[in-house]
Amino acid sequence: MGFLKRFFKSVFHENEMGHIANSFEHLSEEQLEAHLDVGSYNGFELTEAVRPSFDLKVVPTQGFRRETYRDEQTGxxxxxxxxxxxxxxxxxxxxxxxxxxxxEVDVVLESSHHHDASQNGDLYREHIDLPVLKSILWDYEDLLLNDGCTGIAVLNPHHPLEVQFDEHKLLIVYGNALKPFEEAFIDRDVYPSPGMKFITEAEHVHSSSQQYQQQFDELRMRLGMDENYS
Structure with missing residues (x-):
């Protein structure tokens, strides 16, 4: 089995392989390996979780933009x-x-480690003190940064405010009172960039490993979450 087939076999779910492989299968193993080994673009450092498409239709950059989410059911x-x-x-x-x-916050862990889509899902933990949660998450910084099959969402249990750190390692904030979050971005030199594109807006590839799946299970237990996916 060549590197390309090994890569797709170990990383992608079966229902994703056809779409993704069509974008990369014309590459030689050397071309693909060289692309996956690129760790930064124009000074922007990638995590190990995800890589952009070979044609670089979207080049990752630092910044944030404002959007509006519309619920199709409620309007x-x-x-x-x-x-x-x-x-x-x-x-x-x-x-x-x-x-x-x-x-005090609620936490949702998101996983796509299982090849059986019916086993993928979210795990919930309600009412955890934020300092306690942060202490636990620091212990799993490597997992949360570098696993392309792990995401997390943290919510205010009383008001509609949510922060997501998703599988693509994007930072997404939902809510009506977003000024403090904009300030938090800017304090970290992440500035408004209305025209920026994100890696999710073009083809891309995720990476994971059995080691990260084991660490995910450890994090789940540390957070006191039920092992059954919802």
């Missing part, structure tokens, strides 16, 4: 901030974004 809209930060700045920025949520 309601929610302001959104979407941000991206270089690896050396990313986890600190995520931690700072949690502070405006309040002293």
């Amino acid at each position: 309601s809209t929610v302001p959104v901030l979407m941000g991206s930060a270089t690896r050396s700045n990313l986890f600190d920025t995520f931690m700072d974004l949690l502070d405006p949520l309040g002293t």
Whole structure:
């Protein structure tokens, strides 16, 4: 089995392989390996979790932009901030974004480690003190930064405010009172960039490993979450 097939076999779910492989299968193993080995673009450091498409239709950059999420069922809209930060700045920025949520939060862990889509899902923990949560998350910085199959969301249990650190290692904030989160971005040199594009807006590849799946299970247990996916 060549490097290309090994890569797709170990990283992608079966229902994703056809779409992704069509974008990369014309590459030689040397071309693909060289592309995956690129760790930065124009000074922006990538994590190990995700790589952009070979044609670089979107080149990752640092910044954030304002969006509006529209619920198709209710028709309601929610302001959104979407941000991206270089690896050396990313986890600190995520931690700072949690502070405006309040002293007690709810947590959702998101996983796509299982090849069986029916086993993928979210795990919930309600009412955890934010300092306790932060202490636990610092212990799993490597997992949260570098695993392309792990995401986390932290919510205010009383008001519609949510911070996501998703599988693409983007920082996404939902809510009506977003000024403190904008300030948190700017304090970390992540500035407004209305025209920026994110890696999710073009083809890209995720990376994970069995070691990260084991660490995910450890984090789940540390947070006191049920092992059954919802």
